[in-house]
Amino acid sequence: MAKYSLLxxxxxxxxxxxxxxxxxxxxxxxxxxxxxxxxPEKVELALAEFWALASLEKKHENVVQLEECVLExxxxxxKMSHGNKRSKQYLRLVETxxxxxxxxxxxxxxxYLWFVMEFCEGGDLNQYILSRRPDPKTNRSFMxxxxxxxxxxxxxxxxxxxxxxDNILISQKSxxxxxxxxxxxxxxxCVNKNVNVNKFWLSSACGSDFYMAPExxxxxxxAKADIFALGIIIWAMxxxxxxxxxxSKRELLGTYVRQGSEIVPVGxxxxxxxxxxxxxxxxPRSPMSDEIxxxxxxxxxxxxQDRPDAFQLEFRMDQVTCAA
Numbered sequence: 370m371a372k373y374s375l376l377x378x379x380x381x382x383x384x385x386x387x388x389x390x391x392x393x394x395x396x397x398x399x400x401x402x403x404x405x406x407x408x409p410e411k412v413e414l415a416l417a418e419f420w421a422l423a424s425l426e427k428k429h430e431n432v433v434q435l436e437e438c439v440l441e442x443x444x445x446x447x448k449m450s451h452g453n454k455r456s457k458q459y460l461r462l463v464e465t466x467x468x469x470x471x472x473x474x475x476x477x478x479x480x481y482l483w484f485v486m487e488f489c490e491g492g493d494l495n496q497y498i499l500s501r502r503p504d505p506k507t508n509r510s511f512m513x514x515x516x517x518x519x520x521x522x523x524x525x526x527x528x529x530x531x532x533x534x535d536n537i538l539i540s541q542k543s544x545x546x547x548x549x550x551x552x553x554x555x556x557x558x559c560v561n562k563n564v565n566v567n568k569f570w571l572s573s574a575c576g577s578d579f580y581m582a583p584e585x586x587x588x589x590x591x592a593k594a595d596i597f598a599l600g601i602i603i604w605a606m607x608x609x610x611x612x613x614x615x616x617s618k619r620e621l622l623g624t625y626v627r628q629g630s631e632i633v634p635v636g637x638x639x640x641x642x643x644x645x646x647x648x649x650x651x652x653p654r655s656p657m658s659d660e661i662x663x664x665x666x667x668x669x670x671x672x673x674q675d676r677p678d679a680f681q682l683e684f685r686m687d688q689v690t691c692a693a
Contacts, residue, residue, distance in 0.1 A: 371446075373401055373485065384414055384554060389488060399436060402484040414554035415482045419449060421527050421553040431518035433538060433551040434487045442480035449482075489549050491539025495621050497546065498534075498606055505656055507546065509690040512603055514548035516679070516686040519599060522550070523566050523592050523679040526559040530571070532598035533580045534605075534622045566592035567678050579612065579623040583640040583671055593673035596682060600668030601635060607661070608652050624651070639671045660689040 373390040380387035385404040392399060404415050422435035438449040491497050494511075501507075515537070522529060529536075529550065536552040555576065559569045574581075574588040582597035584590040604610065605622040612632055614621050626638040626645075639645055649665050650657040657665075664685055670676045677685060 373399065375401065384411065390485075398488045398490075400486045400488040402486070404482040404484070406480045406482060415484075417556055418484065418553040419482075420558055421556040423449075424527070424558050425525055429518060429521040431514045431548045431550060432521060433489070433549040436485040436487070438485070439483040440480060441483060486551070487540070487549070489538035489540045489551075491541045491546055494534035494537040494539065494548075494602070494606070495619070497539045498609070498622060499611070499620060503609065503656070508607055508656075510546070511548055511606065513686055513690050515550070515599060515603070516683045518548065518550040519595055520679040520683040523595070526562060526564070526566055526569075527553075528557045528559070528566055528569075528571065528592045529553065529555075529595050529598075530557060531555040531576050531580075532595055532602065533577045534602060535577075537602070578637070579621075579625060579634045581634060581636045582673065583636045583643070584673055586637055586640050591673060593676050593678065596668050596676045596679065597636065597673075599682075600665050604649065604651075604665050604669075607657050608650055608655050610651060635669065639669075643671045645671075658689070658692070660692055664689055 372394065373392055375388040375390045377389050378386060379389050379400070385402050388401045388403065390399050390401040391397065404411060406412050406415065419435075419438050422433075423438070425432070428434055440447045440449055519529070519532070531552065531554070532550070536550065538549040538551050540547045540549055557571055559566055561569075569591060571590055571594075572588050574585055576585055576594075576598070580598040580601050582590060582594040585594050601624050602622065605624045608624075610622065610624050611620045612623050612625060613619070624635055625632040626635055626647075627633075628638070635647065639647075647666065647669060649662050649669075664677075664682075668676055668682065
Protein backbone atom coordinates (compact mmCIF):
# COMPACT_ATOMS: atom_id res chain seq x y z
CA MET A 370 0.00 0.00 0.00
CA ALA A 371 2.65 2.49 -1.11
CA LYS A 372 -0.02 5.14 -1.78
CA TYR A 373 -0.76 5.55 1.95
CA SER A 374 1.21 6.23 5.11
CA LEU A 375 -0.19 4.43 8.15
CA LEU A 376 -0.28 6.82 11.12
CA UNK A 377 -1.72 4.79 13.99
CA UNK A 378 -3.87 1.81 14.83
CA UNK A 379 -7.44 2.82 15.72
CA UNK A 380 -9.16 -0.55 16.01
CA UNK A 381 -8.48 -4.26 16.12
CA UNK A 382 -10.62 -7.37 16.11
CA UNK A 383 -10.72 -10.95 14.89
CA UNK A 384 -11.74 -9.55 11.49
CA UNK A 385 -8.72 -7.30 10.93
CA UNK A 386 -6.84 -4.16 11.96
CA UNK A 387 -7.94 -0.59 11.18
CA UNK A 388 -5.47 2.27 10.83
CA UNK A 389 -5.71 5.99 10.46
CA UNK A 390 -3.68 6.79 7.35
CA UNK A 391 -2.89 9.62 4.96
CA UNK A 392 -2.81 9.50 1.17
CA UNK A 393 0.73 10.47 0.17
CA UNK A 394 -0.29 12.34 -2.97
CA UNK A 395 -3.31 14.33 -1.73
CA UNK A 396 -2.66 14.42 2.01
CA UNK A 397 -6.23 13.29 2.68
CA UNK A 398 -6.89 11.33 5.85
CA UNK A 399 -8.42 7.88 5.32
CA UNK A 400 -9.17 4.74 7.28
CA UNK A 401 -7.37 1.60 6.12
CA UNK A 402 -8.56 -1.85 7.16
CA UNK A 403 -5.98 -4.60 6.70
CA UNK A 404 -7.14 -8.20 6.47
CA UNK A 405 -4.85 -11.20 6.37
CA UNK A 406 -6.64 -13.77 4.25
CA UNK A 407 -5.52 -16.86 6.09
CA UNK A 408 -8.91 -18.44 6.77
CA PRO A 409 -12.03 -18.97 4.64
CA GLU A 410 -14.28 -17.23 7.17
CA LYS A 411 -12.16 -14.06 7.01
CA VAL A 412 -12.29 -14.09 3.23
CA GLU A 413 -16.05 -14.55 3.30
CA LEU A 414 -16.44 -11.50 5.56
CA ALA A 415 -14.07 -9.42 3.43
CA LEU A 416 -15.79 -10.26 0.16
CA ALA A 417 -19.23 -9.66 1.67
CA GLU A 418 -18.12 -6.17 2.68
CA PHE A 419 -16.58 -5.50 -0.72
CA TRP A 420 -19.63 -6.69 -2.66
CA ALA A 421 -22.02 -4.65 -0.52
CA LEU A 422 -20.12 -1.36 -0.77
CA ALA A 423 -19.08 -1.87 -4.40
CA SER A 424 -22.67 -2.63 -5.43
CA LEU A 425 -23.82 0.86 -4.42
CA GLU A 426 -24.08 2.95 -7.57
CA LYS A 427 -24.82 6.11 -5.59
CA LYS A 428 -23.33 7.53 -2.41
CA HIS A 429 -25.24 8.27 0.76
CA GLU A 430 -24.10 10.73 3.40
CA ASN A 431 -24.83 8.25 6.20
CA VAL A 432 -23.15 5.16 4.72
CA VAL A 433 -19.37 4.85 4.91
CA GLN A 434 -17.73 5.31 1.52
CA LEU A 435 -15.29 2.75 0.12
CA GLU A 436 -12.49 4.51 -1.75
CA GLU A 437 -10.80 1.37 -3.03
CA CYS A 438 -10.05 -2.24 -2.18
CA VAL A 439 -6.62 -3.66 -2.95
CA LEU A 440 -5.46 -7.28 -3.02
CA GLU A 441 -1.80 -7.69 -2.01
CA UNK A 442 -0.20 -10.99 -2.85
CA UNK A 443 3.43 -12.01 -3.27
CA UNK A 444 4.54 -8.39 -3.16
CA UNK A 445 2.13 -7.38 -5.92
CA UNK A 446 -0.90 -5.11 -5.45
CA UNK A 447 -4.03 -5.35 -7.60
CA LYS A 448 -7.01 -3.03 -7.24
CA MET A 449 -10.26 -4.93 -7.00
CA SER A 450 -12.86 -3.41 -9.27
CA HIS A 451 -16.53 -4.05 -9.80
CA GLY A 452 -18.60 -3.63 -12.90
CA ASN A 453 -17.32 -5.09 -16.15
CA LYS A 454 -17.17 -8.73 -17.17
CA ARG A 455 -13.40 -9.00 -16.82
CA SER A 456 -13.53 -7.71 -13.25
CA LYS A 457 -16.19 -10.24 -12.30
CA GLN A 458 -14.13 -13.08 -13.76
CA TYR A 459 -11.10 -11.82 -11.86
CA LEU A 460 -13.06 -11.63 -8.61
CA ARG A 461 -14.27 -15.20 -8.99
CA LEU A 462 -10.64 -16.26 -9.42
CA VAL A 463 -9.61 -14.21 -6.40
CA GLU A 464 -12.40 -15.65 -4.27
CA THR A 465 -11.39 -19.21 -5.08
CA UNK A 466 -7.68 -18.57 -4.53
CA UNK A 467 -8.22 -16.69 -1.28
CA UNK A 468 -10.23 -19.56 0.12
CA UNK A 469 -7.15 -21.73 0.02
CA UNK A 470 -7.47 -23.61 -3.24
CA UNK A 471 -4.64 -23.96 -5.74
CA UNK A 472 -5.25 -22.20 -9.04
CA UNK A 473 -3.46 -23.04 -12.28
CA UNK A 474 -0.70 -24.84 -10.39
CA UNK A 475 0.38 -21.82 -8.29
CA UNK A 476 1.12 -22.59 -4.62
CA UNK A 477 -0.86 -20.96 -1.85
CA UNK A 478 0.69 -17.69 -0.65
CA UNK A 479 -0.19 -15.35 2.22
CA UNK A 480 -2.23 -12.42 0.98
CA TYR A 481 -3.93 -9.35 2.33
CA LEU A 482 -6.97 -7.30 1.45
CA TRP A 483 -6.78 -3.57 2.14
CA PHE A 484 -10.00 -1.56 2.40
CA VAL A 485 -9.51 2.20 2.06
CA MET A 486 -12.47 4.18 3.40
CA GLU A 487 -13.30 7.65 4.60
CA PHE A 488 -11.90 8.38 8.07
CA CYS A 489 -14.38 9.13 10.87
CA GLU A 490 -12.63 11.12 13.57
CA GLY A 491 -15.59 11.02 15.99
CA GLY A 492 -15.16 7.33 16.83
CA ASP A 493 -18.14 5.00 17.11
CA LEU A 494 -21.62 5.74 18.48
CA ASN A 495 -20.72 4.31 21.92
CA GLN A 496 -17.75 6.62 22.31
CA TYR A 497 -19.53 9.67 20.98
CA ILE A 498 -22.73 9.40 23.04
CA LEU A 499 -21.21 8.22 26.33
CA SER A 500 -18.44 10.86 26.36
CA ARG A 501 -20.94 13.75 26.15
CA ARG A 502 -23.85 15.14 28.11
CA PRO A 503 -27.31 14.06 26.93
CA ASP A 504 -28.48 16.20 24.02
CA PRO A 505 -32.03 15.70 22.64
CA LYS A 506 -31.15 17.59 19.46
CA THR A 507 -28.26 15.21 18.70
CA ASN A 508 -30.49 12.22 19.47
CA ARG A 509 -33.14 13.41 17.01
CA SER A 510 -30.53 14.08 14.34
CA PHE A 511 -28.94 10.64 14.77
CA MET A 512 -32.34 8.91 14.69
CA UNK A 513 -33.17 10.54 11.36
CA UNK A 514 -29.73 9.81 9.91
CA UNK A 515 -29.82 6.17 10.97
CA UNK A 516 -33.25 5.53 9.50
CA UNK A 517 -32.22 7.31 6.29
CA UNK A 518 -29.13 5.08 5.98
CA UNK A 519 -31.07 1.85 6.51
CA UNK A 520 -33.77 2.93 4.04
CA UNK A 521 -31.03 3.60 1.48
CA UNK A 522 -29.43 0.21 2.05
CA UNK A 523 -32.73 -1.65 1.79
CA UNK A 524 -33.64 0.29 -1.35
CA UNK A 525 -30.36 -0.99 -2.78
CA UNK A 526 -31.19 -4.57 -1.72
CA UNK A 527 -28.61 -4.70 1.09
CA UNK A 528 -29.49 -6.19 4.48
CA UNK A 529 -26.83 -5.14 6.99
CA UNK A 530 -27.44 -7.91 9.57
CA UNK A 531 -25.03 -6.48 12.17
CA UNK A 532 -26.33 -3.03 13.09
CA UNK A 533 -24.92 -2.04 16.48
CA UNK A 534 -23.26 1.07 17.97
CA ASP A 535 -19.78 -0.41 17.30
CA ASN A 536 -20.56 -0.38 13.58
CA ILE A 537 -21.91 3.18 13.49
CA LEU A 538 -19.15 5.76 13.07
CA ILE A 539 -19.23 9.54 13.49
CA SER A 540 -17.71 12.03 11.07
CA GLN A 541 -17.21 15.63 12.19
CA LYS A 542 -15.74 17.04 8.99
CA SER A 543 -18.76 19.26 8.36
CA UNK A 544 -18.68 20.72 11.88
CA UNK A 545 -21.76 18.85 13.08
CA UNK A 546 -21.74 15.09 13.73
CA UNK A 547 -22.70 12.89 10.79
CA UNK A 548 -23.59 9.20 11.18
CA UNK A 549 -21.79 6.65 8.99
CA UNK A 550 -23.10 3.08 8.96
CA UNK A 551 -20.06 0.82 8.49
CA UNK A 552 -18.76 -2.77 8.71
CA UNK A 553 -20.62 -4.79 6.09
CA UNK A 554 -18.85 -8.09 6.72
CA UNK A 555 -22.10 -9.86 7.65
CA UNK A 556 -24.27 -8.04 5.11
CA UNK A 557 -26.28 -9.76 2.42
CA UNK A 558 -26.81 -8.33 -1.06
CA CYS A 559 -30.02 -9.58 -2.62
CA VAL A 560 -28.84 -10.08 -6.19
CA ASN A 561 -32.31 -10.15 -7.75
CA LYS A 562 -33.20 -6.46 -8.01
CA ASN A 563 -36.91 -7.30 -8.35
CA VAL A 564 -37.07 -9.00 -4.96
CA ASN A 565 -38.51 -7.06 -2.02
CA VAL A 566 -35.89 -7.31 0.77
CA ASN A 567 -38.72 -7.63 3.28
CA LYS A 568 -39.78 -10.85 1.54
CA PHE A 569 -36.26 -12.20 0.90
CA TRP A 570 -35.68 -14.90 3.50
CA LEU A 571 -32.29 -15.36 5.14
CA SER A 572 -31.25 -18.35 7.19
CA SER A 573 -27.80 -17.68 8.69
CA ALA A 574 -28.23 -16.68 12.32
CA CYS A 575 -25.65 -13.90 12.59
CA GLY A 576 -25.13 -10.58 14.31
CA SER A 577 -24.50 -9.48 17.88
CA ASP A 578 -26.71 -10.94 20.61
CA PHE A 579 -28.05 -7.74 22.16
CA TYR A 580 -29.31 -6.39 18.81
CA MET A 581 -30.66 -9.58 17.21
CA ALA A 582 -34.38 -9.87 16.48
CA PRO A 583 -36.28 -12.91 17.84
CA GLU A 584 -36.54 -14.48 14.38
CA UNK A 585 -32.77 -14.18 13.84
CA UNK A 586 -32.20 -16.43 16.86
CA UNK A 587 -34.35 -18.99 15.03
CA UNK A 588 -32.47 -18.52 11.74
CA UNK A 589 -35.40 -17.49 9.51
CA UNK A 590 -35.73 -13.76 8.91
CA UNK A 591 -35.85 -10.85 6.44
CA ALA A 592 -34.60 -7.25 6.31
CA LYS A 593 -37.08 -6.45 9.10
CA ALA A 594 -34.36 -7.75 11.45
CA ASP A 595 -32.43 -4.54 10.72
CA ILE A 596 -35.45 -2.53 11.95
CA PHE A 597 -35.43 -4.42 15.25
CA ALA A 598 -31.69 -3.78 15.73
CA LEU A 599 -32.23 -0.10 14.99
CA GLY A 600 -34.98 0.02 17.62
CA ILE A 601 -32.62 -1.40 20.25
CA ILE A 602 -29.93 1.13 19.33
CA ILE A 603 -32.26 4.15 19.39
CA TRP A 604 -33.86 3.10 22.68
CA ALA A 605 -30.43 2.68 24.30
CA MET A 606 -29.19 5.98 22.87
CA UNK A 607 -32.15 8.02 24.16
CA UNK A 608 -32.08 6.55 27.66
CA UNK A 609 -28.34 5.83 27.78
CA UNK A 610 -28.87 2.19 28.66
CA UNK A 611 -25.56 0.31 28.69
CA UNK A 612 -24.02 -3.03 29.55
CA UNK A 613 -20.42 -4.18 29.99
CA UNK A 614 -19.26 -6.39 27.14
CA UNK A 615 -17.89 -9.62 28.61
CA UNK A 616 -15.06 -9.93 26.08
CA SER A 617 -13.80 -6.35 25.64
CA LYS A 618 -14.92 -5.07 29.09
CA ARG A 619 -16.17 -1.92 27.31
CA GLU A 620 -19.34 -0.08 28.26
CA LEU A 621 -21.68 -0.39 25.27
CA LEU A 622 -25.06 1.07 24.40
CA GLY A 623 -27.67 -1.67 24.33
CA THR A 624 -31.09 -2.47 25.76
CA TYR A 625 -31.87 -5.72 27.56
CA VAL A 626 -34.35 -7.46 29.83
CA ARG A 627 -33.49 -8.30 33.45
CA GLN A 628 -34.20 -11.86 34.54
CA GLY A 629 -33.17 -12.12 38.17
CA SER A 630 -29.51 -11.18 38.42
CA GLU A 631 -28.91 -11.69 34.68
CA ILE A 632 -29.46 -9.46 31.68
CA VAL A 633 -30.92 -11.07 28.57
CA PRO A 634 -30.99 -9.66 25.01
CA VAL A 635 -34.45 -8.32 24.15
CA GLY A 636 -34.76 -10.53 21.07
CA UNK A 637 -33.92 -13.67 23.03
CA UNK A 638 -36.37 -12.74 25.79
CA UNK A 639 -39.16 -12.15 23.25
CA UNK A 640 -38.39 -15.48 21.58
CA UNK A 641 -38.84 -17.24 24.94
CA UNK A 642 -41.96 -15.22 25.82
CA UNK A 643 -43.63 -13.67 22.73
CA UNK A 644 -46.38 -12.14 24.90
CA UNK A 645 -43.91 -10.18 27.03
CA UNK A 646 -44.64 -6.44 27.15
CA UNK A 647 -41.50 -4.31 26.92
CA UNK A 648 -41.14 -1.48 29.44
CA UNK A 649 -40.58 1.44 27.07
CA UNK A 650 -39.26 3.81 28.36
CA UNK A 651 -37.17 1.94 30.92
CA UNK A 652 -36.10 4.84 33.14
CA PRO A 653 -38.54 6.86 35.33
CA ARG A 654 -37.33 10.28 34.13
CA SER A 655 -36.87 9.37 30.52
CA PRO A 656 -36.73 12.15 27.89
CA MET A 657 -38.68 9.92 25.50
CA SER A 658 -41.89 11.31 23.99
CA ASP A 659 -45.07 9.26 23.62
CA GLU A 660 -44.67 9.37 19.82
CA ILE A 661 -41.15 7.93 19.96
CA UNK A 662 -42.22 5.34 22.53
CA UNK A 663 -44.99 4.11 20.18
CA UNK A 664 -42.58 4.01 17.24
CA UNK A 665 -40.05 1.97 19.24
CA UNK A 666 -42.77 -0.45 20.31
CA UNK A 667 -43.63 -0.99 16.65
CA UNK A 668 -39.96 -1.39 15.66
CA UNK A 669 -39.49 -4.00 18.39
CA UNK A 670 -42.66 -5.98 17.65
CA UNK A 671 -42.08 -9.70 18.15
CA UNK A 672 -43.80 -10.41 14.82
CA UNK A 673 -41.73 -8.85 11.99
CA GLN A 674 -44.92 -8.27 9.98
CA ASP A 675 -46.01 -5.81 12.68
CA ARG A 676 -42.84 -3.74 12.28
CA PRO A 677 -42.62 -0.84 9.80
CA ASP A 678 -40.34 -1.43 6.85
CA ALA A 679 -37.40 0.93 6.36
CA PHE A 680 -39.36 3.30 4.09
CA GLN A 681 -42.36 3.54 6.44
CA LEU A 682 -39.93 4.02 9.31
CA GLU A 683 -38.14 6.89 7.56
CA PHE A 684 -41.47 8.69 7.02
CA ARG A 685 -42.62 8.14 10.62
CA MET A 686 -39.24 9.13 12.04
CA ASP A 687 -39.43 12.45 10.21
CA GLN A 688 -42.80 13.05 11.81
CA VAL A 689 -41.85 12.20 15.41
CA THR A 690 -38.52 14.04 15.36
CA CYS A 691 -40.11 17.18 13.92
CA ALA A 692 -42.82 17.04 16.57
CA ALA A 693 -40.33 16.53 19.42
